[in-house]
Amino acid sequence: MPGDMTGIGPEITAKLFSSRVLHDVARVTVVGDARVLELGCRDAGVELERTVYSSVDEIDWNRDSIPIVDLGNIDPTTLPRGVVSAQSGRLTGETLQYMVGLALAGKLDGVCFAPLNKAALHRGGWNYSDEHQMFREWCGHTGFFGEMNVIREFATFRVTSHVSLRSALDLITTDRIMAAIELADRTLRSMGTPDPRIAVAALNPHAGENGLFGDEEQQVIRPALEKMASQGVHCIGPVPADTVFVRAKKGEFDAVVTMYHDQGQIATKLLGFDRGVTVTAGLATVFATPAHGTAFDIVGQGKADPGALEQAVRLAARLAASKKSSPTSAGAR
Amino acid sequence: MPGDMTGIGPEITAKLFSSRVLHDVARVTVVGDARVLELGCRDAGVELERTVYSSVDEIDWNRDSIPIVDLGNIDPTTLPRGVVSAQSGRLTGETLQYMVGLALAGKLDGVCFAPLNKAALHRGGWNYSDEHQMFREWCGHTGFFGEMNVIREFATFRVTSHVSLRSALDLITTDRIMAAIELADRTLRSMGTPDPRIAVAALNPHAGENGLFGDEEQQVIRPALEKMASQGVHCIGPVPADTVFVRAKKGEFDAVVTMYHDQGQIATKLLGFDRGVTVTAGLATVFATPAHGTAFDIVGQGKADPGALEQAVRLAARLAASKKSSPTSAGAR
Numbered sequence: 327m328p329g330d331m332t333g334i335g336p337e338i339t340a341k342l343f344s345s346r347v348l349h350d351v352a353r354v355t356v357v358g359d360a361r362v363l364e365l366g367c368r369d370a371g372v373e374l375e376r377t378v379y380s381s382v383d384e385i386d387w388n389r390d391s392i393p394i395v396d397l398g399n400i401d402p403t404t405l406p407r408g409v410v411s412a413q414s415g416r417l418t419g420e421t422l423q424y425m426v427g428l429a430l431a432g433k434l435d436g437v438c439f440a441p442l443n444k445a446a447l448h449r450g451g452w453n454y455s456d457e458h459q460m461f462r463e464w465c466g467h468t469g470f471f472g473e474m475n476v477i478r479e480f481a482t483f484r485v486t487s488h489v490s491l492r493s494a495l496d497l498i499t500t501d502r503i504m505a506a507i508e509l510a511d512r513t514l515r516s517m518g519t520p521d522p523r524i525a526v527a528a529l530n531p532h533a534g535e536n537g538l539f540g541d542e543e544q545q546v547i548r549p550a551l552e553k554m555a556s557q558g559v560h561c562i563g564p565v566p567a568d569t570v571f572v573r574a575k576k577g578e579f580d581a582v583v584t585m586y587h588d589q590g591q592i593a594t595k596l597l598g599f600d601r602g603v604t605v606t607a608g609l610a611t612v613f614a615t616p617a618h619g620t621a622f623d624i625v626g627q628g629k630a631d632p633g634a635l636e637q638a639v640r641l642a643a644r645l646a647a648s649k650k651s652s653p654t655s656a657g658a659r
Numbered sequence: 660m661p662g663d664m665t666g667i668g669p670e671i672t673a674k675l676f677s678s679r680v681l682h683d684v685a686r687v688t689v690v691g692d693a694r695v696l697e698l699g700c701r702d703a704g705v706e707l708e709r710t711v712y713s714s715v716d717e718i719d720w721n722r723d724s725i726p727i728v729d730l731g732n733i734d735p736t737t738l739p740r741g742v743v744s745a746q747s748g749r750l751t752g753e754t755l756q757y758m759v760g761l762a763l764a765g766k767l768d769g770v771c772f773a774p775l776n777k778a779a780l781h782r783g784g785w786n787y788s789d790e791h792q793m794f795r796e797w798c799g800h801t802g803f804f805g806e807m808n809v810i811r812e813f814a815t816f817r818v819t820s821h822v823s824l825r826s827a828l829d830l831i832t833t834d835r836i837m838a839a840i841e842l843a844d845r846t847l848r849s850m851g852t853p854d855p856r857i858a859v860a861a862l863n864p865h866a867g868e869n870g871l872f873g874d875e876e877q878q879v880i881r882p883a884l885e886k887m888a889s890q891g892v893h894c895i896g897p898v899p900a901d902t903v904f905v906r907a908k909k910g911e912f913d914a915v916v917t918m919y920h921d922q923g924q925i926a927t928k929l930l931g932f933d934r935g936v937t938v939t940a941g942l943a944t945v946f947a948t949p950a951h952g953t954a955f956d957i958v959g960q961g962k963a964d965p966g967a968l969e970q971a972v973r974l975a976a977r978l979a980a981s982k983k984s985s986p987t988s989a990g991a992r
Contacts, residue, residue, distance in 0.1 A: 455871065490863045490873025495825055530823045531920035538788065540823025568924035575929065587864035591901035592925045596908065 327425060328358050328366055329440025330418045330447075331402055332411050333620025334630035336366025339440050341632040342639070343392045344372040352435075352643035355385055355393040357425050359400035369626050382433050397421060408625040415446025419460070426464040429611040435646035436612035438639045441620045455488040458606045461613055470505035471608030474513060475594050475617060476641060480574040481517075481581045482590035483510040483607065494586040498529065498542065503550035503583070510581045511559045513607045516648035517641065525570050525579040526551055526563030527589055533566045547585075571597070603638045605645070612649065614642035660758060661691050661699055662773025663751045663780075664735055665744050666953025667963035669699025672773050674965040675972070676725045677705040685976035687771075688718055688726040690758050692733035702959050715766050730754060741958040748779025752793070759797040762944040768979035769945035771972045774953045788821040791939045794946055803838035804941030807846060808927050808950060809974060813907040814850075814914045815923035816843040816940065827919040831862065831875065836883035836916070843914045844892045846940045849981035850974065858903050858912040859884055859896030860922055866899045880918075904930070936971045938978070945982065947975035 329335020339356065340363065348354050356363055360378050367374050375391040385393045400417045422442075428434045442457055454460040458473050475482045485506045486494035507524055514522035526547060530540035537544060547564040554561050565573070567584075571593035574582050584590035594602065599617050606613035616634030624630060662668020672689065673696060681687050689696055693711050700707050709725040712718050718726045733750045755775075761767045775790055787793040791806050808815045818839045819827035840857055847855035859880060863873035870877060880897040887894050898906070900917075904926035907915050917923035927935065932950050939946035949967030957963060 488864055488868070488872055490867070490875075491824075492828055492873060495828070531821055531924075534823070535821070539821055540825060542823075567921040568928045571925060572928050588900040588922065589925065591864075592904060592922065593929060595901045595905050596926060596929050 327421055327437065327439040328356065328362050329615075330411075330414050330443045330620055331362045331365065331400060331405060332407055332409060332414045332446065332625070333441055333443060333622060334369075334625055335440030335620065336362050337369035337626075337628070337630045338366075338616075338632040338635045339363065340366035340370040340372050340374060341630070342635050343374055344370065345632070345636075347636060348639055351640055352646070353387050354438075354639060355379075355382060355395055357382070357395045357397070357428075358421050359398060359402075360394055360396040361402050362400050363394055365402045369628060369630075371628050382428055397424060408622040410443055410446045410449065412446060412449035412451075415443060415448065415450030415452065417450070418442055419447055419450055419452040422457075422460075423464060426461065426611060430465065434611075435650060436614065436642040438635075438642045439613075439615045440635055441616060441618060443620045458487075458613075461606050461609060461611070465609045465611055467609050469608070470502065470509060471606065472506065472509060474510075474605040474607040475590065475599065475602060476605060476637075477594050477597055477599060477602040477617075479577070479597060480579055481510070481514065482594055483513075483581060483583050484587060484590060485583065485585050487587050491586060491588075495529075498546060498585055500546050500550045500553075503547060504554055506583045507550065507554045507559060507561050509608050510583055511554075511561075513605070513645070514580055516645050518644060518648075519580050521560055522580045523578070524559065524561045524581045524583060525565050525574060526561055526583045527567045527570045527585055528564035529567075529585045531566075531568075533564045601634055601637075603634060603641050605641065612642050612645045614638040614645070660754055660770065660772040661689065661695050662948075663744075663747055663776045663953055664695045664698065664733060664738060665740055665742060665747045665779065665958070666774055666776060666955060667702075667958055668773030668953065669695050670702035670959075670961070670963045671699075671949075671965035671968045672696065673699035673703040673705050673707060674963070675968050676707055677703065678965070678969075680969060681972055684973055685769075685979070686720050687972060688712075688715060688728055690715070690728045690730070690761075691754050692731060692735075693727055693729040694735050695733050696727055698735045702961060702963075704961050715761055730757060741955040743776055743779045743782065745779060745782035745784075748776060748781070748783030748785065750783070751775055752780055752783055752785040755790075755793075756797060759794065759944060763798065767944075768983060769947065769975040771968075771975045772946075772948050773968055774949060774951060776953045791820075791946075794939050794942055794944070798942045798944055800942050802941070803835065803842060804939065805839065805842060807843075807938040807940040808923065808932065808935060809938060809970075810927050810930055810932060810935040810950075812910070812930060813912055814843070814847065815927055816846075816914060816916050817920060817923060818916065818918050820920050824919060824921075828862075831879060831918055833879050833883045833886075836880060837887055839916045840883065840887045840892060840894050842941050843916055844887075844894075846938070846978070847913055849978050851977060851981075852913050854893055855913045856911070857892065857894045857914045857916060858898050858907060859894055859916045860900045860903045860918055861897035862900075862918045864899075864901075866897050934967050934970075936967060936974050938974065945975050945978045947971040947978070
């Protein structure tokens with residue numbers, strides 16, 4: 327899905343397909359409007375041999391050309407570039423909703439999308455605190471799930487996310503931490519890590535300094551670690567938040583479970599988050615997207631780098647393949 | 660002050676004096692036990708020409724040798740190395756307390772110390788949440804003050820520090836934020852930055868996303884910024900915590916005022932905190948120390964790097980010189 331067309335999504339989509347690196351990764355189709363992909367080809371300065379289909383069922387996977395399922399819903403001449411557009415946000419959401427329908431019907435194994443614009447989605451009427459909540463609703467998911475941020479060195483999972491810090495403190499429970507550890511373990515295994523080493527960040531400074539600066543480490547976090555460890559999960563902590571990322575960066579952990587949004591994001595943004603991938607982990611359908619945004623400042627200049635989108639497709643393919651090979655492992659626990 | 664002698668403090672002190680780089684920085688004396696400095700010379704494998712005095716008043720600053728005010732209070736043969744020692748912590752505190760007495764009597768312009776061990780201090784009977792609180796009490800200070808962390812790219816100041824995250828939320832008020840901004844501005848000017856650019860971090864994810872994820876940005880932080888800006892302070896914010904350090908790293912800000920301990924420490928530890936300097940800012944006496952710790956794992960091996968201690972002495976000298984040239988600027992506001 328080429329993302330919100332006001333941004334660099336169409337350009338990096340065209341560049342990615344043009345590079346043909348996805349050949350041996352998965353059977354990949356563009357879903358969206360054929361005119362948006364055309365726009366992306368112009369932005370990128372590339373030609374793409376493509377075949378337009380009206381539904382995913384019609385795709386002839388033996389053909390060498392890029393398949394595009396043309397929804398005919400987005401006319402680029404009616405929308406601006408490089409700015410937030412409520413109309414574009416609405417249409418972006420509609421395209422994603424169509425794709426989730428295909429996924430739930432078993433016709434797609436994963437949904438990968440170029441950058442959305444959160445403000446545009448919101449103004450376009452998709453009133454969710456983030457796109458992950460939107461996907462959750464479309465998938466009819468009820469249990470724990472969440473945003474995973476994958477950078478070169480490690481992945482992060484969150485116990486709480488897009489809520490005030492004060493609300494986050496109230497949401498941090500032993501059950502939620504266990505669910506986040508379990509999700510991290512399950513997702514990393516799906517990604518091909520056999521025995522994931524999962525660090526769990528502390529909440530308070532110096533991990534509470536033995537109760538001097540807060541007791542959540544002892545009362546809430548440690549019990550979660552003990553229960554998950556007793557189930558065979560390789561989890562370590564609570565590790566002081568200001569050292570856990572230094573250790574993860576050195577390769578000591580495969581994942582860090584963070585207590586609140588900024589705890590992980592301060593670290594990953596300093597470590598090259600923008601080259602990373604964001605996954606909605608724990609839903610029946612696989613969702614992956616580049617961590618960077620619509621980059622309005624460079625739209626239409628041919629400068630946008632498709633690297634993170636490529637990583638997103640590769641990761642989605644790995645997760646989807648693992649889901650197909652053991653269909654009960656996802657969402658079952 | 661050579662720090663807690665169980666650690667690398669004596670070694671880096673000896674190395675620093677031996678390198679003679681402090682010559683044009685300040686008139687520097689060692690205060691402590693002459694036998695500890697001797698131990699440091701052995702650890703470092705250096706010879707130091709030194710003159711032992713029994714009080715700071717006796718020092719002949721025209722002599723080329725290193726002056727040491729020998730308190731005769733720490734016999735290294737009675738203390739362990741590389742482990743936490745309550746006895747060593749107690750004596751370390753006593754030496755510092757003696758130095759603060761000298762400073763308050765106008766006989767020292769600044770106190771610079773090699774790494775302490777917080778646990779040793781605590782077990783040695785110095786029951787403070789950190790050494791900054793101990794210094795505050797010794798200095799009889801009542802207003803706002805706080806830990807400043809100086810790394811190559813920028814400095815951080817904290818609105819709250821060694822308290823639980825839940826307590827921190829209750830302590831974050833407009834007045835405290837204003838005090839922290841003022842302290843940052845004043846301290847950076849003392850360090851030689853003429854018009855410091857001070858970013859103030861937000862508390863909630865995405866700086867509260869216009870009130871969707873918390874209203875402290877609008878109710879508490881923004882009023883502080885407006886009042887300080889109206890007083891001519893160059894302050895910017897509230898900046899989302901997960902981007903403020905990326906921007907500061909690029910050189911956009913001289914300081915970041917953080918709302919809670921880990922917010923700043925996650926970032927600075929990833930950016931080379933251990934090579935940085937910690938300052939107790941806002942007290943009548945200047946205190947500076949390397950940000951790294953006692954490094955028990957490499958004690959006595961001659962491997963310890965005196966670089967951060969050198970930076971601490973240089974910074975203490977700058978701050979002390981500024982204080983001498985405008986004695987009312989410190990603690991007056």
